[in-house]
Amino acid sequence: MSQWEMIARLIISGVLGGLIGFERRSHFKEAGLRTHFVVAVGSALIMLVSKYGFGDMIYVNSVSLDPSRIAAQVVSGIGFLGAGTIIVEHQFVRGLTTAAGLWATAGIGIAIGAGMYIPGISATVLILVGLEIFNKFKKNVSYSVGKADLSADGVNAALDILKNSKIKISAVQVKRHFDKEENEVEARLNFRVYTKNKSEIKKIIVDLLKIPYVKNVNIE
Template sequence: MDQWEMMFKLILSGVLGALIGFERRSRFKQAGLRTHFVVAVGSALIMLVSKYGFQDFLEIPSVSIDPSRIAAQVVSGVGFLGAGTIIVEHQFVRGLTTAAGLWATAGIGIAIGAGMYIPGIGATIFIVIGLEIFNRVQKNSAHCLGKVVLSLDGIDPVLDILKNSKVRISNIQVNRHYNKNNKDSEAKIMFRMYSVNQSQRKDIMVNILRIPYVKNVNIE
């Protein structure tokens, strides 16, 4: 294959990966435009090397080549990169979509490197449109995460405020642990709230902070 055609494949792969990365970046995700661009170009390059990089060995009768072996390692290798974008915080998992996007971007790079232009471009358009559609759908069920650190006597008043906040609340969890500094026990209330706007979030935080037993409250 002409090496200029290979360069075209790398450029096209980078552009397609950047489209997915731009969508992720617009959502303030950890892996954005640059990461997806590099993953796409790198995957296309590995596919080109796997497919065309060992043609000089084909003249040796005793040597057999499987061009899919190197490219196959991209699928598992990108998994480690995607794992770095997944964050587990207070039993809530974030970054799964971005990790899946990196994995899909690697697949697009492999497809372009293999010369499958229509499937690669089609997958990119389908992923970008799908992400945009599902992001809009998710806004209707948007949620925020909250955490309240307080002494044990303040658990009931905080739970009453959350119950009377007139928003849909799920995943309320109370963890009790020993505080070495104050030599007493304290609790952490972690919760997930749905259909909460900025004004409601502020009112809930203010009402919780008025409770004297509350030490810290955070809703994001």
């Protein structure tokens, strides 16, 4: 293989990875265009090295080569990078799709590096189309994350408001802690609100703030 064809494969990998990264960045995700671009180009480079980098050793009798061994490490190694995009906050997990996108981008880079242009390009198109379709579907059933800071004495009243609400509310979690400055037990209430109607969200905020023990409420 000529050096120019290798460069062409790197460029194609970078473009395909950049497309997925651009889609992720357009939705304000943790890993964007630059990260996906680098992952795709790096994966393609590793594949090229694995496949063509040891051609001078083929005719050495004491050496046996397995071209897939180096490239295979990309699949497991990219997991460490993907783990860095996953955020767990109060039982809410974010970044899984972006982590999966990085993993898939690495696979696309490997495919292009191996000369499998049609599968690599097809996978890119399929991922982009899938992300857009499911993102629109998600918006139709999207939820907002709510947080309320209050004294421990107001927890039951706040829970009653959420329970009696006509809007679907789930993933309710209460965390208590002792505030040394206030010398009292305080609580953080986390929950999900399944609605797009701003007036309904505002009503929940107002109802919670009516409780004397509630200090602040945020739903976004």
